[in-house]
Amino acid sequence: MAPGLRKFALAAHVALSVGWLGAVAAYLPLDVTAAASQDPDRLRAAYLGMDLIARYAIVPLAFASLLTGILISLGTPWGLFRHYWVPISLLMTILATVVLVAETETIRHFAGIAADPETSGDALRRLGSTLVHSVGGMVVLLTVLVLNVYKPQGMTPYGWRKLRQERRERAAEREREPVDEAV
């Protein structure tokens, strides 16, 4: 990947990933309200807000972040499977996205019930929340963030094989150079 394009992709990936974290941070207080509040108006507003944030912020940002992350890793020397921190980050991001998509169904269901003016306060209080998933998702995203910033050392067997192969190729080129010059 050309340096200019790489920087643009990196900037986009950082913006989308931080946006994902921010959207989850905005979602969490609504989820806490859904779990703890007894006030029907607050509950109704919380469920509707959770649905909007999940559908129009968290889910698109999650997919965009996943996509740009894969593009960057493939377009830089880090590779997708060469260093342990990259595939581990990828796996955690995929896991978070899969759980998020599954959870979106629950959130949409809550919002549908909350949007119905016939739904009583007791029914709203019994709905519950998605707090376990949203807090878990936040922990996963923060862990991926730490891995991406610190880039802990450790090469996978595949990465090690590729590195040795590249070293051998470079050594062979160096050995060929004097012969080429002589010819």
Added chain:
Amino acid sequence: MASDRDTRPATPLWVKLFGLAALVLLVLVVAVLVFGGGPGQHGPRRHVPSTANLEAEPPAAVLAAPDLAAGRPS
């Protein structure tokens, strides 16, 4: 004889710890699914009050206006 540069480094400790944490989480999730009522209980339906309860319970607006509940004009 292979030199140091040809010897593959051991798997780092942090990777082993991540693997262990992932295994523990997997066991916990499976335990919740098996002992917590199965996959059918893990989804939107687990949050939904039973239909019978919803039908038995009139809307708050009706409870607040007994005349409406009785079918009388207020």
